[in-house]
Amino acid sequence: MIVIPSASGGRIWQCVDMGELQRILDRSCTSGHVPGAGALVARDGEIEIAFAGEQTVGGPLMSEDTIVRIASITKPIVAAATMVLIERGLVGLDDPIDRWLDELAEPVVLRTLDGPVDDVVPAERQVTVRDLLTFSGGLGLPQRFDLPIAQLLFERISEGPPQPQQHPAPDEWLQRVATVPLLHQPGQGWTYNTGAELLGVLLGRAAGGTLFDVLTDTVLGPVGMADTAFFCTDVERIASLYQHTDDGLELIDPPDGQWAAEPPFLSGGGGLLSTVRDWYAFGAMLLAGGEHDGHQVLTEDSVRQMTSAHVDGGPKHLFLDGQGWGFGGGVDLRTTHPWNVPGRYGWVGGTGTAGYLIPSTGTVVVWMCQVQLGGPDDTRSMADVLTYAAR
Template identity: 50%
Template sequence: MTNLRDILDQHVSNGPVPGAVGLVARGDRIEVEAVGSVDVDGSSPMARDSIFRIASITKPVTAAAVMMLVEDGLIALDDPVDRWLPELASPTVLRTPAGPVDDVVPAARAITVVDLLTFRAGYGFPSDFSLPVIQLLFSELRQGPPQPQHVTAPDEWMATLSRIPLLHQPGDVWLYNTCSDILGVLIARVSGRPLPEFLAERLFEPLGMVDTGFAVPAAKLDRFTSYYRPVPEGGIELVDTPDGGWSSLPAFPSGAGGLVSTVDDWHSFARMLLAEGAVDGRRLLSARSVRQMTTDHLTRSQREASGLFTEGQGWGFGGSVDVAAIDPWNVPGRYGWVGGTGTAAHITASTGAVAILLSQLAMAGPTPPALMRDFWRYAAQA
């Protein structure tokens, strides 16, 4: 009978994944396996507490932090964000998505907090990366694969963003990624604290997420994995070493994909969501906020237009929501997301299930690789 170790080992032993850690849990029954090594040299075996760049599974954490501010009464979901982000006070919108970046019209309405949470603010990636305005997201904002030491500080980043038009009118279309980075800046400005400090105090410390943050301290670098990406001619190449881009705090802490973490740390966050916001008798979020996070907010046409990114899934706050059993691993109501560095994390409230996969090989594109799909299939049956 196939087990979790078999699933992971199949992809590590046969290449190209150097190593991986997987966690599948239902209630108190937890299965964790670590296979392979932290780098291609095989210098250290992968371990349960190995630290990974988790990329876009940062997004649900950022969304949870925003909901804390909502519950604090400091912001509301329907609030226009220009009170805290004046750079977005007068956005312009491309007349046509494929048009030149200077052919714009005024936005029909203000961008709201919920627009950002649902990725419908007008900023972000469509399926077509060749559009002129999308090239500005890559070149001017360093959107795309995480580059923590190459992104400007939040105020400068927002000033640059203000000069880039929206691809669509606020509320109309789901677009990927950029909204979570904007939310990171919003959290800092509303709370009056840097994003790393706010997350540490309100989420990481209460949940015991001791290895989660925007950088890895020197004392923990021996547990930090190297990071690779596939190359067109076959094989993989090194992108970042433990003493590289995540060895010091970045100027721009990315709410879209900047965190490092472990399977047990993200599991602590997942358990909080499954418990509808409570942990060890302490409530971090209300049940209502958790339900809002994990409920699909897209229209059918918005889901269909999301293309390769969500493969027809819905979107809650900071993560996708399965709306139908499209594939063997899809369970209606499953919430979570994937990270471009080779990570994935999901919860299913109806079954109390958690499935977390961390690897250090970047995805080649929006379509999840075979390792993820095999892992999800196993988790759905476990």
């Protein structure tokens, strides 16, 4: 048995013997599939945590102190911060976003999804905060990347794998966004990611600070997520980011790379660094109905709205794959895979991360490695952990 301190520095977590979870991680690392990984599965407060391999090939071992780029599991954290501002009355769920993002006051919509990007019609209404949370506002990645509009999104507004030091600052980025048509009428479709980026800028403007200021005030501070931020100068703690190639693992970003200095754009879609323990604290707060160490971070109603499906992508959707979408994360609606549990909420990150809570079983699961997801084989180790947590 081992014990580790809670994210708040208060009570001590009693962890069960490291058995199957540790074996899964050891197998993943010794096979060469990932150089290092960390995972946590908590069932009704009983926590199993495991680490294996190295932060960097030939470097320090993975541990509780290892910091990773969490990519898209940033999204639920930003959604939670949005709900806090809504509870405070600073933002309204059905407020038009041009109240804060005036660059987007005159949206236009593609006449046809596969048509020329300049063949547009007026939007029937303004995009709202709710639309950004549910990804139904019309700006975002479609399921087909060969479409002209998809190419425009990649080229003009930096959609794709996060590169924080190369991203334009918020004001310049919004000017570029304003030149891109919506892919569908607001509220009448679903596209990926850009809604979260817009939400991040909106939160900063609404609160009169940066997105990190908002996250710290609303979520990171109250939940004790001290190791979660948009950059880290303590580079010895940061794991290296890799991708699989035909020749083996290729280094994409070293510890002193793009997350070692403050970026010009704080990405609400995928910019945070964090640790296994920090994301667990966040997931446990949601599982507890918004409460953390006796403090109500979110109301139960806000948690219910976040973790309920507002969109059903159907069983064949490229991104949702049998899931629905809540606020900032997926919600399982079908048991398409062994790891699906109806009502499970969370998401995966393209840098090789995942974070979910399963209300029906009182479970939180976190998986963190740093091998970029580029194909089905890249999710193998993650799938083993998520399936183990779903039992």
